[in-house]
Amino acid sequence: MLEKLLSNSLFHNITTSDLQKDFEGLTYRIKEYHKNEILASQGDICNRLVILIEGSVRGEMIxxxxxxxxxxxxxxxxxxxxxxxxxxxxxxxxxxxxxxxxKAIVIPKEGILKLFRRNETFLENYMNLSANYARTLAEKLFFLSFKTIRQKLASYLLRLSQQQNTVLMDRPQQELADYFGISRPSLARELGKMQDDGLIIADRKHITILNREILKSIIK
Structure with a gap:
């Protein structure tokens, strides 16, 4: 079961033998969750690291x-x-x-500290993951600062385009809608309106920016 951790970015560049050695004497458990079972409630103390090895969960804020x-x-x-x-x-x-x-492997905080001491690669991976996660949160807060969906989309497309007029969307519509904190129908509707207004051409994952200056003015 531990071998499944090797596909997780926390264990990047760690061999199977090193993984087994690092986990010797470490307290951890394999836990299974049913559909709609709550793994953690908002506000609960985070005193263990839960690493999914099968399935998926959703994070919701109350x-x-x-x-x-x-x-x-x-x-x-x-x-x-x-x-x-x-x-x-x-x-x-x-x-x-x-x-x-x-299904997940649950490791108490004390176990994670032991892994830090036992394997510098794991420590570096954890720091990189935390930094990337913090950046993602910062980006979400940035988009939440815009009041309208059009402003969110305009900013997102401009940042993604890197001065090119053709943009390949880096995530599906549902994931982008979750990223913006809006519904998927609302996102699709606004994309259609922006196309009707002559700002973009939307062709599935490909977006062609027709008027970059107007997009810039939208977010000012």
Missing amino acids: DDSGRLIKIEDIVAPRAIAPLFLFGTANRYPVEVTANEAS
């Missing part, structure tokens, strides 16, 4: 009205909230629920 807002889907093999295992406010920022029957 607002003041009690409404669940979907943040993202996490598909195996990925770790859940690795950034929040450490720090003074190490609590889950979202509620984590299984989308389907899933």
Whole structure:
């Protein structure tokens, strides 16, 4: 079962023999989750690292009205909230629920600290993952600062295009909608409106920018 961890970025460049050696005497467990079972509630103390090895889960944030807002889907093999295992406010920022029957390896915080000491590659991988995760959160906050879907899309396309007029979308519409914190129909509707307004041509994953200056003016 441990071999399944090797496909996770936390264990990049770590051999099977090193992995087995590093886990000797380490406390961990294999846990199975049923569909719609809650793995962690928003605000729970994050005192263990949960690494999905099968299935998928979703992260949802509960607002003041009690409404669940979907943040993202996490598909195996990925770790859940690795950034929040450490720090003074190490609590889950979202509620984590299984989308389907899933399986994970659960390692207590003390075990992760032991792995840091035993394997510098694992430590470096963890730091890189945390940095990438923090950057992604920063980007999400950046897009949330825009009030309209058109502003979000305009900024996203300009950043993705890198001065080219043809853009290959780097994620499917549902994932992009989750990234923006909006519904997929709302995203598709706005893409259609932007095409009708002569700003872009949308052809599945390919977007052609027709008027870069107007897109820039939208986000000012």
